[in-house]
Amino acid sequence: MSHKGDKKEYAVVVRNLSFRYSNQDANVLESVNLDIKRGEKVAIVGPNGAGKTTLLLNINGILRGYEGYIEIFGRRIDGRRSRKEIVRDVGMVFQDPDDQLFMPTVFDDVAFGPLNLGLSEDEVRTRVKEALRMLHIEDYEDKNPHRLSFGERKKIALATVLAMKPRILLLDEPTANLDPRSRSELISILKWLNESNDFTMIIATHDVNAIPDIADRVFVLNRRIIAEGTPREIFSDAELMEKTNLEVPDVMKLFELLRCFGFNCDELPLSIDDAVEALTKIIETSDGRHIHLHIHEHTHHGVERLRERWKYEHHL
Amino acid sequence: MVNEMMRDVDKYTALNSYIHRFDPRAKIISFISLIFSVVFLSDIRTTALCLAVSLVLLIISKIPLRFTLRKLMFPSVFIIFIFIALSLTVPGEALFRFYIITVTYEGLYEGVLIVLRAFSALILAFLLVSTTRFDDIIKALNSLRFPKPLTQILMLSYRYAFVFSDEIERMLTAMQARGFRMEAKMHSLKAIGKALGMLFVRCSERSERVYEAMLSRGYSSEIKTLSNFNMRAVDYVLCMLFLLFAVFLHW
Ligand SMILES: Nc1ncnc2c1ncn2[C@@H]1O[C@H](COP(=O)(O)OP(=O)(O)OP(=O)(O)O)[C@@H](O)[C@H]1O
Numbered sequence: 001m002s003h004k005g006d007k008k009e010y011a012v013v014v015r016n017l018s019f020r021y022s023n024q025d026a027n028v029l030e031s032v033n034l035d036i037k038r039g040e041k042v043a044i045v046g047p048n049g050a051g052k053t054t055l056l057l058n059i060n061g062i063l064r065g066y067e068g069y070i071e072i073f074g075r076r077i078d079g080r081r082s083r084k085e086i087v088r089d090v091g092m093v094f095q096d097p098d099d100q101l102f103m104p105t106v107f108d109d110v111a112f113g114p115l116n117l118g119l120s121e122d123e124v125r126t127r128v129k130e131a132l133r134m135l136h137i138e139d140y141e142d143k144n145p146h147r148l149s150f151g152e153r154k155k156i157a158l159a160t161v162l163a164m165k166p167r168i169l170l171l172d173e174p175t176a177n178l179d180p181r182s183r184s185e186l187i188s189i190l191k192w193l194n195e196s197n198d199f200t201m202i203i204a205t206h207d208v209n210a211i212p213d214i215a216d217r218v219f220v221l222n223r224r225i226i227a228e229g230t231p232r233e234i235f236s237d238a239e240l241m242e243k244t245n246l247e248v249p250d251v252m253k254l255f256e257l258l259r260c261f262g263f264n265c266d267e268l269p270l271s272i273d274d275a276v277e278a279l280t281k282i283i284e285t286s287d288g289r290h291i292h293l294h295i296h297e298h299t300h301h302g303v304e305r306l307r308e309r310w311k312y313e314h315h316l
Numbered sequence: 317m318v319n320e321m322m323r324d325v326d327k328y329t330a331l332n333s334y335i336h337r338f339d340p341r342a343k344i345i346s347f348i349s350l351i352f353s354v355v356f357l358s359d360i361r362t363t364a365l366c367l368a369v370s371l372v373l374l375i376i377s378k379i380p381l382r383f384t385l386r387k388l389m390f391p392s393v394f395i396i397f398i399f400i401a402l403s404l405t406v407p408g409e410a411l412f413r414f415y416i417i418t419v420t421y422e423g424l425y426e427g428v429l430i431v432l433r434a435f436s437a438l439i440l441a442f443l444l445v446s447t448t449r450f451d452d453i454i455k456a457l458n459s460l461r462f463p464k465p466l467t468q469i470l471m472l473s474y475r476y477a478f479v480f481s482d483e484i485e486r487m488l489t490a491m492q493a494r495g496f497r498m499e500a501k502m503h504s505l506k507a508i509g510k511a512l513g514m515l516f517v518r519c520s521e522r523s524e525r526v527y528e529a530m531l532s533r534g535y536s537s538e539i540k541t542l543s544n545f546n547m548r549a550v551d552y553v554l555c556m557l558f559l560l561f562a563v564f565l566h567w
C-alpha cells in the first residue's frame with residue numbers, strides 16, 4: 001500500500017482503522033481512512049463521542065488492539081518496536097491539561113519529554129527555555145501547576161509537547177473551556193506555529209469559528225469519516241451541516257444574513273481575516289466605493305429561513 | 317482537608333536561611349538520621365536536649381511562628397491525647413488519685429518522654445518539608461538512590477492530591493447546590509455512597525488518561541528529572557555535625 005512516493009509526501013496514512021474499547025460492544029471507530037500530507041494542518045470535527053480523541057490516541061500509537069493500518073512518515077506503527085520513533089515524531093496535547101501535567105513544577109514537566117528522548121542535560125535545558133519562551137510563559141518555570149489558571153495550564157501542556165520538537169502535532173480540543181481572551185491567544189499561537197514551522201497538525205475540535213484560521217482541511221468524523229474537504233467545501237455543504245449537527249462559523253452566518261439584505265458576494269467569508277479581505281475587494285471594485293444594503297419583500301422571508309436553519313427558533 | 321493541610325506547606329521555601337540553603341540531599345540525611353535517633357531515645361534529659369535543638373533550628377529557619385503553630389496544631393492535639401492516655405493507663409507507683417483516676421509516676425514519665433520525642437520528630441520533619449521545595453525533596457531522594465517506584469508515587473500523589481481534592485470539593489458543591497445536606501439519614505448516606513463510587517470511577521479513568529499522556533511523551537517505567545544540586549564544603553560539615561549529634565545522643 002505504501003509506494004515510494006508516499007513515504008516522502010505523507011505524514012500520516014490511516015487505512016480501514018477500526019477500534020473498540022475492550023469494555024464496550026460496538027466499534028468506536030469504523031473503517032476510518034485518512035491521508036495527511038506532510039506540513040498539512042487538518043481539523044477533525046464531529047459530535048461528542050464521535051471518536052475524535054480515540055482516533056488521535058490511535059495515531060499516537062497509545063491504544064492497543066486496533067484493526068487496520070496506520071503509517072507515520074511511511075513506517076507502519078505496530079506494537080512496541082516503533083514506540084520510540086512515534087514518541088520522537090508525534091506529540092499529543094491532551095484535552096485536559098490536568099491529565100498531562102503531573103510533575104511538581106512546570107520546569108520538570110516540560111523537561112520530562114526531552115529527557116525521555118535521551119537528550120543531554122544542556123540540550124534539555126535549552127529546549128525547556130525555548131518552548132516556554134515561544135508561548136511567553138518563561139516566568140512559570142518554578143511554579144506548581146496547581147496554582148495556575150486553566151488557560152495557563154493549557155499553554156504549559158502545549159509547551160511540554162513543543163519541547164520535544166515533534167514533526168506531527170496532535171491537539172485535542174485546544175480551545176475548549178478557555179475564556180474568550182485566552183481562546184484568541186491560543187488561536188493566534190496556533191496560527192503562528194502554523195506559519196513558522198513545517199510540522200503537520202491534526203486538531204480535534206468543536207470550535208468551528210477557529211477552524212478557518214488554523215486548518216487547511218477538515219474531516220468530519222462520526223465513527224467513520226463522513227466528509228472531507230477544505231473548510232469552505234465543508235461549511236458550504238448545507239445538507240452535511242444539517243445531517244451531522246454541525247454549525248458554520250459566525251462570520252459566515254453574518255454574511256449569509258447580509259446577503260438577504262442585498263449584499264452581493266460570490267464567496268462567503270469564513271473568518272475575520274476573510275471578511276476583511278472580501279469587504280475590501282467588494283468596496284474597492286464597486287462604483288461609489290461603498291456597500292449598499294436594502295430591505296425588500298424577500299428579505300424577511302430569507303432571514304426567517306436562515307434562522308430556522310440555524311435553529312434560532314425553538315418550536316414545541 | 318488534604319488541600320487545607322498541604323496547600324501551603326511550601327509557602328516559605330523561598331526564604332533565605334541556613335536551613336534553606338542546606339543542600340537538600342545533606343538536609344534529608346541529617347534530618348532523617350536525627351529523627352531516627354530521637355524516636356529511640358529513652359532518657360528524658362537527652363530527649364529534651366534534642367527538642368531544644370529542634371526549636372533552635374526552627375528559629376534559625378526564619379519560618380514565621382504563626383505558620384508553624386497553625387500547621388502543627390492538628391498533630392499536636394493527637395500527641396496530647398496520647399500523653400493523657402499514657403499517663404492514666406501505665407500501671408505503677410501512684411502519684412495522686414482523683415476518684416477512679418490514678419496518675420502513676422511511670423505513666424507520667426512515659427507520657428513526657430513520648431511528648432518530647434514526638435514534638436522533636438514533628439518539628440524536624442516539619443522543618444524539612446517547609447524549608448525544601450517539594451521537587452527538590454524528590455530529586456534529592458532520587459539522587460540518594462531512594463527506590464524509584466516510591467519517589468514516583470510521591471511525585472504523582474503530590475500533584476494529584478490537589479486535583480482529586482478539587483474534584484471532591486466540586487462534587488460536594490454540586491450536590492449541595494441541588495439541596496443535598498449532610499445528615500445521618502439513609503437518603504444522605506446513600507447519596508454519599510454513590511458519590512464516592514462515582515469519585516472512584518473518575519479517579520481510575522483519570523489515572524488511565526494520565527498514564528496515556530505519560531506514554532505519549534516517552535515514559536517507560538522511570539521519571540527522569542534534572543537537578544542543580546551543588547554540595548559545598550559547609551554542607552558536608554553540617555551534615556557530619558548532624559550525624560555526630562544523632563549518634564552522641566545515644567552515648
Ligand atoms: N477509555 C475508554 N473506555 C471505554 N470507552 C471509551 C473510553 N474512552 C472513550 N470511550 C467511548 O468511546 C466513544 C468515543 O469517545 P471519544 O472520547 O473518542 O469521543 P470524542 O469525539 O473525543 O468526544 P468529545 O467531543 O466528547 O471529546 C464514546 O462513546 C466513549 O464513551
Ligand SMILES: [Mg+2]
Pocket residue numbers: 052053054095172
Ligand atoms: Mg474528545
